[in-house]
Amino acid sequence: MKDRGEGTFDAVLGAAVAAGMVLALYMAFLVAPRERTMGDLQRIFYFHVPAGITGLTAFAFNFVASVMFLVRRKHRWDALALASAEVGVMLFSIVLVTGPIWAKPAWFVWWTWSPRLTSSLVLWMLYVAYLLVRNYVSDPERRAQMSAVFAIVAFADAPIVWFSIRWWRDQHPSPMLETGGLSPAMWPAFAICWAVFQLLMIYLVRRRAALEGVRHDLDELMRSAERSA
């Protein structure tokens, strides 16, 4: 299992994340100014967008970890790849649920095929597919290899997906736009929420990767025990 030092680090990180979440809530609700057109509804933004950015970071981690696994063949890279994909999917789930909740009162529809929301959906599907590949390969070595290749395909695909959807939307424009603008007064709250989400992501990825590491070691132990028995 984890050694003493690592355990303490993760405990401290966990506490920092918990405190950070409280701070983030405070910033989003009490410090950030009320937006002119949408009112308080806009405050969803402070969790919706950081979740998206952090999810993208997680997927970037997944890409790097997958490449490193193919190069170095060390199991901890595979564990990191799995962990970052899982956490990324979770974060994008937050994006996909909060998006419609924001859209309904703002545009009177649950779903808008806006570039950001549509791309988020496809990206979410890509990494769910990654998790599916992992789920259905039985042999651990091959599982790591197959999913690493798929991870590279998915990551290379992501920008092309984004461009395609954006161009498609330009062909069929709709009045429902994403709100992008951030007034300077909103930046402190946004920055803090973003930082807290990044910390949260790192904490969750570490914990999930550690779990996977132990799982892997245990399976190896079981297999060598069966072989010697």
Add this chain to the structure above:
Amino acid sequence: MNTMAYLFAAYVAVWVILAIYLFSLHARERKLRDEVRRLRTMLERR
């Protein structure tokens, strides 16, 4: 539903999703610890 209700729903959704993930992590860690304990007793008996 007024604006505040939607805002509330969104934040509840964030918490619920996070909570589900944290809970599933915790459950998996506990299952792993149980398995390690079982393995240890099995080896001690041998």
Add this chain to the structure above:
Amino acid sequence: MMLGKIWAVFRKDLLIELRTKDSLNAMLFFGVVVLVVFNFALEAVRDSIRAAVPGVLWVAFAFAGTLGLNRIFAAEKDNNCLQGLLMIPVDRGVIYLGKMLAATVFMLVSEGVIFVLTLVFFNLTVWREVPYLVLVFCVGTVGFTAVGTLLAAVAANTRMREVLLPLILFPVVVPILINAVEATAIILNTVDYRVLRQPLTIMTVFAIVFSTLSYLFFEYVLEE
């Protein structure tokens, strides 16, 4: 020399198919099924159905293409042919190119038949649109099979290969589907074809990026 090896792999899959015609029959029939189902589904918009044709076409193409991809690797698995194939001292990328070529040819043949049937079922006439349609069909198909061949090999490693392939392939080929449908719509329903440059560029980039990636990584996904 490498071209000869690619041709050999391609020829093998082609010959197997010509002898049994299993894949092509299934692909064509599935395409027909999709067309008929869409005709029922789109009854409510019968008057403006020409607008829906691009989407219907590419859904039919994608499903038929997935069937074909499945078969290309399923056949190997069933008779342990893959072991034999891997014993030949040939670069794994060459195997990829050969299989991709076979998948492309099968898919293009299916597309041709499905397209003709679509003209019949939906009462369309096309004349000057044909060369542009052929171009879009070809580029789109190559993009589809470029990544499809790699992912079919990945799926062949799993317990649920036929079910898994569409699940992992369709999200990845979203750019092809979006751009191919748009391009087909532009050709069929508008007069200004200059806009075609954009979707064709994206599809070509997609095809180049993914055939390169697949060529490089194919050895990692072939089963031992």
